[in-house]
Amino acid sequence: MRILHIGLGPLGRKLIQDLYGRGLGELAGAVDVAADLAGKPVSRVVEGVRCALPVLDSLERFRDWKSVDCAIVTTSSALETCAPTLRALLERGIPVVSTCEELVWPWLRQAALAEQLDRLARRRGARLLGTGVNPGFVMDALPLFATAVCRKVDGLHVWRIQDASTRRVPFQRKIGVGLSESEFVERVVAGGLRHVGLGESLHLLAHHLGWTIDHWDEELSIVRAKSPLKSGLGKVARGRGAGIRQVAHGYEGEVLRIVLEFQASIGQRDPHDRVLVRGEPELDLRVEGGIHGDVATSAIALNAAAVLPNAAPGLHTMASLPLVHCAPAREPRAKRAARGAVARR
């Protein structure tokens, strides 16, 4: 798999490390607008990766289109921001995976843009997918797939309850660790503090389960430290922000169809992901400890990139794609064995 990667933030770098570390393939190119990266070999920007290609500061400088199997875009949560990049890639007819949260179900906030990208992709024989661990899997694709065994679904309740202690510092900052309540509210109003994607997950689920969402809301509140805590941002005093809680509700008429509860805080007890399907049969599915976001987001983007090129042209979602799964390394078995898989007879 030869990947053209756009966006060398923490996630993009992790993804490139995984591309090489997993033996999935190599870079066809790397692009980032940051002036201080331009021209540097990828090896000097992404730790642990041997790749002499220079980082390009613009997609326009990229030439080697024929060598690209798939592009991956990790630049922004906002589809409008990503759109020029996505358009340029789709014009070339190549498959594109992005971790842009709004792209997981773009018809919610960017319906016109979604239609436009879909038409462009079809016309050029390209494919486009938004994915991630959440949105993209835990609170949408996984619950949706669970209903495959149901003759009837009346409602869904999904929990993602995370201990943020083990997450990277930018994530801890994003959920307001250490803030006072007034600072928290200020940051929420300014728009920099929140998990993006509950609305996208909710509408992806509703669409496929045949529910018209007449009304939906999203509540956001601070999770306060009940005792002094240690975090990646320093000590957190009792009463200050340990994290965030967001709950989305989706109604069909007066009927509450979907509840999505997202909570991430330092020292959170009993972290887990859980899907409760009200229906026949009723299902209660639980992932003990929860799925770790930092590892999983890079993983699912690469795993999706292995599947997307075989799908029909157009704008896809995790629901329209064949089953995404851990993509095996492209290396021969003998070599893999030499690296030492653990025998467990």
Add this chain to the structure above:
Amino acid sequence: MRILHIGLGPLGRKLIQDLYGRGLGELAGAVDVAADLAGKPVSRVVEGVRCALPVLDSLERFRDWKSVDCAIVTTSSALETCAPTLRALLERGIPVVSTCEELVWPWLRQAALAEQLDRLARRRGARLLGTGVNPGFVMDALPLFATAVCRKVDGLHVWRIQDASTRRVPFQRKIGVGLSESEFVERVVAGGLRHVGLGESLHLLAHHLGWTIDHWDEELSIVRAKSPLKSGLGKVARGRGAGIRQVAHGYEGEVLRIVLEFQASIGQRDPHDRVLVRGEPELDLRVEGGIHGDVATSAIALNAAAVLPNAAPGLHTMASLPLVHCAPAREPRAKRAARGAVARR
């Protein structure tokens, strides 16, 4: 959705009841070789269904091919037995879903036949899928999809531990309830007693995770009643069969990659389905109480029938198909509301 249904055993009848009961569609035709059903209206064969079509004793008598959206075949666990029916349907270019266990991963026991059916389907623009709750979901498609968030998978361990008390009598008979150990062994040797599909699930998983299975085995043993039990087949004395336990192991070289544990017995404590992914991240996914087989098998076959016609022509598996999910009723929202969805604000 207009369904041509072949096979009016307990599962086929349940499926037709669900087709109508769920508001998914109606029958285009119904076929069963049983002489005592021939010519009877479906209404008299399938309880609770209003359908005047006569049951046909052979597919050759069916004429109304243009009205069929999908065929469903619930006749046999053995692909060779189903093959003439499948061929006749694929020749007509229509999508076919079957609960034939061997068809879930036909390359294991019927590779040549699988290739032949695939070629036929492609040539005629038809689609073919084998599915069910197990094999088809709990021990293969669901664990495979769980690995979507993994950067690495070293092995999989899947449990399906069922309390057979709530299952229908034929199922209880199939797992040897009430038998002595010697009767149990006799029935196993004769071939009538066992869950079919562990091998299929194992090979579907291995294929997509890039493991070559060099050796695999399947152990089968009686689960004895520890105290007297009540069952659908009468009282079970202490020490006699309460059910069955089957464990499959799949090895790549000396490395144990996959363990599938299936156990179904009367009075089984703590029934559950569980998927343990050894890898990065490690995942421990559990369905509390387990997924009820009788409801779920009919459900997933109909849900797959709603998705299959949109897939590319050929022989499919649950992994090559877009995400199967609970198919919504085809009735308008107003009517559905009138039937009374439960408000839960």
